[in-house]
Amino acid sequence: MTEIRWHSRAGQGAVSGAKGLGDVVATTGKEVQAFALYGSAKRGAALRAYNRIDDEQIFDHAKFMRPDYVLVIDPALALTDDITMNDKETTKYIITSHLSKDEVIASIPALQDKTDRVYVVDCVQISLDTIRRSMPNSPMLGAFCKISGMFELDYFLENMKRVLSKFPQKIIDANMEAITRAYNEVK
Amino acid sequence: MAVEFEVNEREVWDGNYAASQALRQADVDVVVAYPITPSTPIVENYGAYVGNGYIDGEFIMVESEHAAMSGCIGASAAGGRVSTATSSQGFALMVEVLYQASGMRLPIVLNVVNRALAAPLNVRGDHADMYLGRDSGWLQMSAFNAQEAYDLALCAFKIAENHSVRLPMMVHQDGFITSHTAQNVYPLSNEAAKKFVGVMNPVDDMLDFSRPVTYGAQTEEDWHFEHKAKQHKAIMDSASVIDSVFAEFKELTGREYNRVETYDMEDAEVCVIGLGSTVESARVAAKEMRKEGVKAGVVAMRVFRPFPYEEVREALKGCKSIAVTDRSSPGGAMGAFYNEVAAAMMTSQSRPLVTNYIYGLGGRDLSIENIKTIFREQQANADAGYITTDIQQFTNLRGPKLGFFKTERN
Numbered sequence: 001m002t003e004i005r006w007h008s009r010a011g012q013g014a015v016s017g018a019k020g021l022g023d024v025v026a027t028t029g030k031e032v033q034a035f036a037l038y039g040s041a042k043r044g045a046a047l048r049a050y051n052r053i054d055d056e057q058i059f060d061h062a063k064f065m066r067p068d069y070v071l072v073i074d075p076a077l078a079l080t081d082d083i084t085m086n087d088k089e090t091t092k093y094i095i096t097s098h099l100s101k102d103e104v105i106a107s108i109p110a111l112q113d114k115t116d117r118v119y120v121v122d123c124v125q126i127s128l129d130t131i132r133r134s135m136p137n138s139p140m141l142g143a144f145c146k147i148s149g150m151f152e153l154d155y156f157l158e159n160m161k162r163v164l165s166k167f168p169q170k171i172i173d174a175n176m177e178a179i180t181r182a183y184n185e186v187k
Numbered sequence: 188m189a190v191e192f193e194v195n196e197r198e199v200w201d202g203n204y205a206a207s208q209a210l211r212q213a214d215v216d217v218v219v220a221y222p223i224t225p226s227t228p229i230v231e232n233y234g235a236y237v238g239n240g241y242i243d244g245e246f247i248m249v250e251s252e253h254a255a256m257s258g259c260i261g262a263s264a265a266g267g268r269v270s271t272a273t274s275s276q277g278f279a280l281m282v283e284v285l286y287q288a289s290g291m292r293l294p295i296v297l298n299v300v301n302r303a304l305a306a307p308l309n310v311r312g313d314h315a316d317m318y319l320g321r322d323s324g325w326l327q328m329s330a331f332n333a334q335e336a337y338d339l340a341l342c343a344f345k346i347a348e349n350h351s352v353r354l355p356m357m358v359h360q361d362g363f364i365t366s367h368t369a370q371n372v373y374p375l376s377n378e379a380a381k382k383f384v385g386v387m388n389p390v391d392d393m394l395d396f397s398r399p400v401t402y403g404a405q406t407e408e409d410w411h412f413e414h415k416a417k418q419h420k421a422i423m424d425s426a427s428v429i430d431s432v433f434a435e436f437k438e439l440t441g442r443e444y445n446r447v448e449t450y451d452m453e454d455a456e457v458c459v460i461g462l463g464s465t466v467e468s469a470r471v472a473a474k475e476m477r478k479e480g481v482k483a484g485v486v487a488m489r490v491f492r493p494f495p496y497e498e499v500r501e502a503l504k505g506c507k508s509i510a511v512t513d514r515s516s517p518g519g520a521m522g523a524f525y526n527e528v529a530a531a532m533m534t535s536q537s538r539p540l541v542t543n544y545i546y547g548l549g550g551r552d553l554s555i556e557n558i559k560t561i562f563r564e565q566q567a568n569a570d571a572g573y574i575t576t577d578i579q580q581f582t583n584l585r586g587p588k589l590g591f592f593k594t595e596r597n
Contacts, residue, residue, distance in 0.1 A: 022199050026197060032369070033368055035368035060468055060471050060555060061468045062555060
């Protein structure tokens with residue numbers, strides 16, 4: 001089982017991101033779960049979203065998980081939220097930030113012994129450039145694609161087009177560009 | 188004529204979306220609704236299907252849940268296929284009219300997305316609302332995941348509308364844990380679902396002017412008792428219809444449902460019995476306990492009303508110690524579910540040890556480790572031959588350990 005925890009603020013699209021990821025993963029024949037944990041949803045409030053991915057039906061409905069991947073799509077939450085909570089020795093971190101990887105690691109004490117498992121990409125700037133507003137969920141999916149090696153980029157893009165099919169073509173194209181850029185830029 | 192809504196063989200849906208798709212495929216005529224978290228998307232989606240021409244139905248917005256169920260009663264008495272959804276406070280406000288619906292024998296399907304009752308205000312899942320409806324004369328089924336919320340909603344129409352049943356039915360799913368968790372769902376094609384549910388064939392519909400009927404007449408001590416006894420018997424007798432609808436569903440989909448579900452129970456000595464999403468987590472915990480050499484199993488209530496006493500006894504007959512899990516504040520007694528399981532086992536030959544665990548109120552998490560602790564305590568009871576803990580305990584509660592009642596021993 002692969003488990004993923006998203007750290008986000010309400011409005012940044014972590015819930016949609018987790019569900020979109022689940023949707024794409026399901027097309028590969030795997031079983032998925034996507035859920036979120038938030039209080040009374042107010043834009044800007046910190047929230048966590050979760051994915052579970054397995055070859056067989058997923059029966060574990062607990063919120064507790066020891067994530068294989070932690071995806072942080074709000075730069076400030078990387079500093080203020082407990083992003084290493086319940087982690088494993090193999091947990092990989094993908095963090096949104098305009099700072100360099102070294103600067104991010106230097107500013108988060110909990111990451112000091114995990115430096116080889118930390119990846120940084122500026123999902124906020126990428127979404128501003130492509131989607132024209134701060135919507136860091138799509139780029140994070142591109143970065144996750146690259147770091148996890150779970151999908152080929154082209155396969156992922158094709159399936160995301162289907163997930164986004166209810167949106168106008170312009171928005172779909174912008175998201176494709178955002179995913180591709182983050183895939184290429186994550187370090 | 189409705190526009191065809193495209194569904195794929197494999198979808199990633201949450202429990203709410205899955206339930207709303209079942210309402211669309213069942214060709215529900217009328218949904219009367221007053222939305223409440225976390226069940227809102229069910230009726231919201233139905234409204235969208237009507238608005239976008241995917242279904243020839245009527246979506247009626249009202250000023251309260253009391254009015255929502257009242258409207259459902261009117262539409263159902265008129266002869267329509269009727270459904271709605273609610274949770275928590277909304278369910279509580281419906282309670283008065285729930286009894287009207289069942290007393291009038293109207294086959295309404297209510298999707299209940301279980302949520303805690305205030306105060307304190309809480310939008311998350313527990314079973315306080317479900318137990319509030321347990322004496323209302325409705326049939327009650329429990330879905331453990333989104334797929335089942337869909338499957339059971341389809342089955343519910345077929346059961347409720349069966350002419351030998353003619354009772355309203357609730358399909359329960361856990362707020363957020365099921366309703367807002369997207370997972371793989373394998374829906375039926377529109378055509379197969381429509382064919383399975385069949386055409387609504389109303390009895391004593393008020394719009395049949397050639398044969399006028401009265402609904403909700405007054406009866407005092409002369410006949411009230413007989414009416415209620417007949418209603419109770421109809422609920423009890425619905426078990427055979429439920430079984431046959433489940434059998435038909437299995438033939439169509441390969442997915443098997445039983446009024447009482449059993450997992451790893453063949454040689455189990457200790458078990459957890461529960462309902463809702465917890466059942467699936469408990470299955471994971473039982474498998475892990477078996478690796479530790481504990482003969483652990485899980486029993487689950489698919490159908491809570493009518494309460495399957497005989498099937499519960501049968502499922503638990505080989506068990507030495509049983510943990511009955513109640514996701515509801517017991518309010519000064521043992522848990523409601525515990526009382527029923529204990530009653531079933533008190534009248535069994537084996538008379539196992541029966542313990543009560545209160546858990547998950549207001550959405551408090553129940554981890555696999557929490558459930559394993561419950562299994563370990565059952566094993567200790569089985570080894571000792573008596574209940575070694577308090578009979579009622581609170582699981583994953585903050586602060587000092589809370590428990591009540593001890594076994595009386597000489």
